[in-house]
Amino acid sequence: MATSTSQPRTLYQKIFDSHIVDEQDDGTCLMYIDRHLVHEVTSPQAFEGLRNTNRRVRRTDCTLATVDHNIPTISRKAYKETKSFVDEADSRTQCLTLEDNVKEFGLTFFGLSDNRQGIVHIIGPEQGFTIPGATIVCGDSHTSTHGAFGALAFGIGTSEVEHVLATQTILQKRAKNMRIQVDGELGPGVTSKDIILHVIGIIGTAGGTGSVVEFCGTAIEKLSMEARMSICNMSIEAGARAGLIAPDEITYEYMKGRPLAPKEGKAWDDAVRFWKTLPSDAGAKYDVVVNVDAKDIPPTITWGTSPQDTVAITGKVPDPKEAKDEKRAASITRSLEYMGLTAGTPMEEIKLDKVFIGSCTNARIEDLRAAAKILYGRKIAPHIYGMLVPGSGLVKRQAEAEGLDKIFTAAGFDWREAGCSMCLGMNPDQLSPGERCASTSNRNFEGRQGAGGRTHLMSPAMAAACAITGYLTDVRKIVAGTENKVGPSANAPAYEVQITDSKAYLGELPMAAPAPQEPAKATTDEDTIRDVPASTTATSGGGMEKFTVLKGIAAPLDRANIDTDLIIPKQFLKTIKRTGLGSAFMWPMRYDTKTGEPLPDFVLNKAPWNKAKIIVSRDNWGCGSSREHAAWAMLDFGVRAVVVPSIADIHATNISKNGIVAAILQPEEVDQVMQAAKAGEEVSVSLEEMKVTLENGASFSFEMNSFTRHCLINGLDDIDLTMEKADRISEFEVKRSAETPWLDGFGYTKAGVVGGKLEPLMDKAKKSVNKVAGTDW
Numbered sequence: 001m002a003t004s005t006s007q008p009r010t011l012y013q014k015i016f017d018s019h020i021v022d023e024q025d026d027g028t029c030l031m032y033i034d035r036h037l038v039h040e041v042t043s044p045q046a047f048e049g050l051r052n053t054n055r056r057v058r059r060t061d062c063t064l065a066t067v068d069h070n071i072p073t074i075s076r077k078a079y080k081e082t083k084s085f086v087d088e089a090d091s092r093t094q095c096l097t098l099e100d101n102v103k104e105f106g107l108t109f110f111g112l113s114d115n116r117q118g119i120v121h122i123i124g125p126e127q128g129f130t131i132p133g134a135t136i137v138c139g140d141s142h143t144s145t146h147g148a149f150g151a152l153a154f155g156i157g158t159s160e161v162e163h164v165l166a167t168q169t170i171l172q173k174r175a176k177n178m179r180i181q182v183d184g185e186l187g188p189g190v191t192s193k194d195i196i197l198h199v200i201g202i203i204g205t206a207g208g209t210g211s212v213v214e215f216c217g218t219a220i221e222k223l224s225m226e227a228r229m230s231i232c233n234m235s236i237e238a239g240a241r242a243g244l245i246a247p248d249e250i251t252y253e254y255m256k257g258r259p260l261a262p263k264e265g266k267a268w269d270d271a272v273r274f275w276k277t278l279p280s281d282a283g284a285k286y287d288v289v290v291n292v293d294a295k296d297i298p299p300t301i302t303w304g305t306s307p308q309d310t311v312a313i314t315g316k317v318p319d320p321k322e323a324k325d326e327k328r329a330a331s332i333t334r335s336l337e338y339m340g341l342t343a344g345t346p347m348e349e350i351k352l353d354k355v356f357i358g359s360c361t362n363a364r365i366e367d368l369r370a371a372a373k374i375l376y377g378r379k380i381a382p383h384i385y386g387m388l389v390p391g392s393g394l395v396k397r398q399a400e401a402e403g404l405d406k407i408f409t410a411a412g413f414d415w416r417e418a419g420c421s422m423c424l425g426m427n428p429d430q431l432s433p434g435e436r437c438a439s440t441s442n443r444n445f446e447g448r449q450g451a452g453g454r455t456h457l458m459s460p461a462m463a464a465a466c467a468i469t470g471y472l473t474d475v476r477k478i479v480a481g482t483e484n485k486v487g488p489s490a491n492a493p494a495y496e497v498q499i500t501d502s503k504a505y506l507g508e509l510p511m512a513a514p515a516p517q518e519p520a521k522a523t524t525d526e527d528t529i530r531d532v533p534a535s536t537t538a539t540s541g542g543g544m545e546k547f548t549v550l551k552g553i554a555a556p557l558d559r560a561n562i563d564t565d566l567i568i569p570k571q572f573l574k575t576i577k578r579t580g581l582g583s584a585f586m587w588p589m590r591y592d593t594k595t596g597e598p599l600p601d602f603v604l605n606k607a608p609w610n611k612a613k614i615i616v617s618r619d620n621w622g623c624g625s626s627r628e629h630a631a632w633a634m635l636d637f638g639v640r641a642v643v644v645p646s647i648a649d650i651h652a653t654n655i656s657k658n659g660i661v662a663a664i665l666q667p668e669e670v671d672q673v674m675q676a677a678k679a680g681e682e683v684s685v686s687l688e689e690m691k692v693t694l695e696n697g698a699s700f701s702f703e704m705n706s707f708t709r710h711c712l713i714n715g716l717d718d719i720d721l722t723m724e725k726a727d728r729i730s731e732f733e734v735k736r737s738a739e740t741p742w743l744d745g746f747g748y749t750k751a752g753v754v755g756g757k758l759e760p761l762m763d764k765a766k767k768s769v770n771k772v773a774g775t776d777w
């Protein structure tokens, strides 16, 4: 089915249309993928799949791998090899497994000995691997970050990672177009992080579900690339499939000279000419438009356990009595309890234990500069532990060249090595139960930074202000010297820092050649889920069983926004297998997080629901991370269907790839299924009739894309189906090479390094001076 190109189109539609390899009548498209980023958590099972089927990686030149989630952020001075450097056994196994896989499949890899290693969403843009107009995927939900370049970038699950590795394509349906327009001037102390938190507060964590969001307006156009990345990064927290910002002169200036960007000369000129055709046409239609006035955005933080729980720093903890309905009141009450907060408390009276400045949202050089501006000449409060984790080895080097590390350490921060760190705590950087943290990361879910930990999201400048007073703090007061808490020097001297060009280190090669590794040892399932009692249900273990009609007990999980961190928390993501995760399903709600003992009152621990085949829940089921482990845990527990009013996009794909059906019903219909589930009645889900039926005869229809239904009913592996289209993919590649040749092949040469030393790139670096104290926001 050809798409008409005569109509005005959005940026999203243009990129989508130009990447279609094949389209079926039901709108399912085979989309070509230009760039694939790979990390250690979501790739082991995908490589195993390739190995089991004797498949190779189709485009090694378009695939870039790094380690980021599991690695310790302690000094690497003593690093010799991963085997002895990563203490925790399961983390070590995942890191070593990736090292083995990149060797076996011939991929470019930034390992622990490479200065270019870092969080996957920081290194892609840094290297120029992220390119306007491209399609970019990674087994990670924050792939949306790369949309800041006008690239269509989205997170995928592990089955899709395998699909992309094998075929360089992915199956996609067209999303809705949503425009979020932010016009006007931002107030003092307001940053791009405040913009995105404010927007999520308005539209909610499901506001963007099924849509690709384009951010535009004068406030967005003025932002730097790094600030734009923070916004697109968190579009996944708004439920969007992807976030986009049209490329412009700021984009081209950022890209120029990066190792993998088109080289200056004809290649560069051709690429820029092409990129200039990408912005949305005048008159392009959007399904939803949200307008925001920049002056209405305050410095914004979160108070609760969802990124939509936002409040101005000058505000108060919300009162459930003022909630719009009972469901919202119940959810506020639950969040307040978890967060240890009392309704009506002024936010600035809330005392903190830790401050984390890091993550793929806010660990770039400009974020560090913003924090340094506030911290210069000041000390963090005595009761605070402050952790500063640069997003990549190159960001770290850059910060050190500018003297920022000295500002941080003089203030009392711990200056670490690059990685995801306490954003998610898959490594040792974690909150202890009850600890409260000001964090520049993107998720404040229950247990996100450590079981029982409490997270308040905010910008780097705000986090720095919080570190100084030890309380949630309005950064504007620090700048004005009017804060009234523990004493920073109100008259901290103005400080000027030489800011070197942030491309100065891009040509660098690894610190040392990694030592040869022994093959990785497989983690046992017992190791991975050692604290959890065994599942009472049979383990199906991966594969895709046919689905026609399912009848069984439905377990009621009567709450909205059950995120994938709740479905399966981080400690269970360290497995390199797909099986054995059933006993970890819904772990934070199912077990006492301190003792690991099952909570007898939790529905999945009680008959008859401990044998549930169906889950009934509320809005936005499966939001958050792209971890397919959530689907594997459900399957292993015995769940083959979910009945919900809405479901997050990536999770929906993940469960369908594992033979689990999502029946999306109207909220009132879900109410009835919920009642039946609570009564312990059996529910039937028929994919043949596309109906959910209750024991009392009530029956509700649901819809599903016909290709997904066909695969589910027949238990088909879509990699096999795509492999049949190999000729079409090859034809597409020939066309791509002719039209956009800069997308082919890796640009790494030794050009950036002469005799082991940096080329004059460093000398060429523009030097600029930036005031780092005062009010120059």
Ligand SMILES: CC(C)[C@H](C(=O)O)[C@@H](O)C(=O)O
Residues within 6 Å of the ligand: 041, 042, 069, 139, 140, 141, 142, 155, 424, 573, 624, 625, 626, 627, 628
């Ligand atoms: C581990 C990975 C699957 C996950 C994601 O998809 O987002 C992680 O990066 C996160 O932030 O929760």
Ligand code: SF4
Residues within 6 Å of the ligand: 068, 069, 119, 120, 140, 142, 359, 360, 361, 419, 420, 423, 424, 441, 442
């Ligand atoms: S959100 Fe956190 S854990 Fe996920 S990729 Fe970003 S830094 Fe890593």
